[in-house]
Amino acid sequence: MAIGYWTVIVAAFSLLVGYISLPVSCRYEPNWDSLDKRPLPLWYDEVKFGVFISWGVFSVPGFGSEWFWYDWQYKKDKALVDFMKKNYPPGFTYADFASQFTAEFYQPDHWADIIEASGAKYIVLITKHHDGFTNWPSNVSFNWNSMDVGPKRDLVGELATAIRKKKGIHLGLYHSLFEWFNPLYLKDKANNFTTRYFPVEKSLPELYELVNTYKPDIIWSDGDNPTWTYWKSPEFIAWLYNDSPVKDTIVTNDRWGDVLCKHGDFWTCHDRFNPGHIIPHKWENCMTIDRGSWGYRRNIDLNTFLTIEELVATMVETVSCGGNLLMNVGPTHDGRIIPIFEERLRQVGQWLKVNGEAIYGTKPWSHQNDTVTKHLWYTSKKNSAGGVDVYAITLEWPANGVLQLGAVSAATHTQVTLLGYPKPIKYRQQTKGLLINVPFIPISAMPCQWGWTFKLSNLKY
Incomplete structure (x- = not known):
């Protein structure tokens, strides 16, 4: 859509304010008014394109989506119930999938090569999804982490090391605030979230552990319910900005409770967020190559994958309107990025080798798309x-x-x-x-x- 030149200038100025460095002595208070004044680290707006990696125990059944456990056990989805009856013995639980999350073909350096070839300048790896299984040896996730069961490896640490061998690729870590069936979370929920056993004893310790151990440039939080006060989100983010080992480079999104599209260094608003016009805040379009799921699906067919033409179109539209594109792939339980995901990523990289000058480091112009010619x-x-x-x-x-x-x-x-x-x-x-x-x-x-x-x-x- 074409919009007025001065409208763009105003929007661009509001973004530019975030790139002006503040005095080193500036400290942020644990409230949104103060945190929202923190400038966006310049690197994040410059890079434009990243790869999201959805990997965990949910990759083992490879059916439905990454919400497999919730949809099977809580929603009683008929397709999933029938799938389990047909393929697994009576009494088989979701926890039993963990031992089959083997990652024997996981080669972090190979993943890093694919990501580099894609032209992506940052990654976001799932460290823990809503099932609570941590892809690192968390001190607060006993026997439900990738070192104690399944791979017997620090999946996060290995990829962090591989990515840092590549020049110009930033490490981002996804972390789910909540866990569907964690007893502490369910206890707080039963108390209408007037108690905070789960964030104090589980979720927040994990976040501090991730930042201090792996020193990421992005914490990609997920969880918009209940409120941010329950999660103590401003307190954690103030620590990130003031005292963490990545305080000068770290960026965060807007999923810290009920603050979607309101607070955070960049807004995601909802999955596959793509407004099609400029908004007065840095934003990200987090989307999937597989139209139907973030996690790997064994029963996927070719028509479910976005074509390279569709991926390029999504990138161009997103960047022209001031957003970053975060493109998701779902590896297999044994640690492979399947060939069609790899092909799509390498094709995007081919396109960027020629056209990257029009993507990296750019800003929105006075018009986002043309007034006469479509596409x-x-x-x-x-x-x-x-x-x-x-x-x-x-x-x-x-x-x-x-x-x-x-x-x-x-x-x-x-x-x-x-x-x-x-x-x-x-x-x-x-x-x-x-x-x-x-x-x-x-x-x-x-x-x-x-x-x-x-x-x-x-x-x-």
Whole structure:
């Protein structure tokens, strides 16, 4: 959607305020008014693209979704009940799946290679989902962690080490505040959350342990019920910002109780959040390559996976509107990122090798998409001469050899280039916008076939 130039300036200014460094002596109080004044660390807005990894005991049944235990035991979902009756003996429990969470083919360095090839600049690994199983040897999760049962390995620590061997990739850790069936949580719930046994004895100790042990750049919290007061969220976040070993680099999301789309360094609002326009706060589109689940599913079919064209389109739309894209894959119980997930990630990396200049380090332009041509999105970036380059990313190659940019006006010295193509591009200005004479390029010589970026320098404002 095209929006007014000054609207974008106001929104961009509110984002820019978050990038201005405050005095080192500044300390944040454990309340949202104070915490919301903390500048967003610059790195997070620059990187634009990350990979989310949903992995845990739920990967063993590989059926339904990562909510398998809850849907089977609490909701009594018929498909899951029938699945268990058909494939497992009577009395088999969800806890019995843990010993089958073996991770024998888990090679963290190989995962890191795939992530690097994807062009992602950060990862977010599930350390604990709502089933409570921790993928590290937590001191407060006895016999329900990846060292005591199942893999007998520190899955978080191994991937953290592998990722840090790669230049420019940040480590993020997902942590669920609540656990469906933890007795302490259920006790607090029975007391209408007037008691805080679970956060004090379980959830908060885990968070401190994760930060002090692995020193991530992102804590991706999950849990919007009950209130933030129950979770003591501001107290923990104030520690993150003031005294933690990552206080200068850490970023957090908005899932700390009932504060979705209200507080946090970046907003996720809901799964697959993609507003399609600028909002006055940094945000993230956390979405899945598998349309139906975050965790691995054994019964998945090809049509359930997003195509590379759909993934590129989602990235372009997200970044043009000021968001980051966090793209999820679900590994198998034995530690494999299956070939189709790997292919999609490597394809995104291929596209970014040509078009990454229009993604990394960019800001929203005065228009997010074009006023005339469909499936065409804009980003912008300051250039070395002190001006601004605008990137027009089209998802459809013009059939008639002409690309019309209704949102663009050329000036005397305007230059147009196609990223990945060595020759300058001819254009002409008309009242309805800039007309670009798209060159004839054989398919074999195309810079990339899932979206093309025209770089516009020295435009008229």
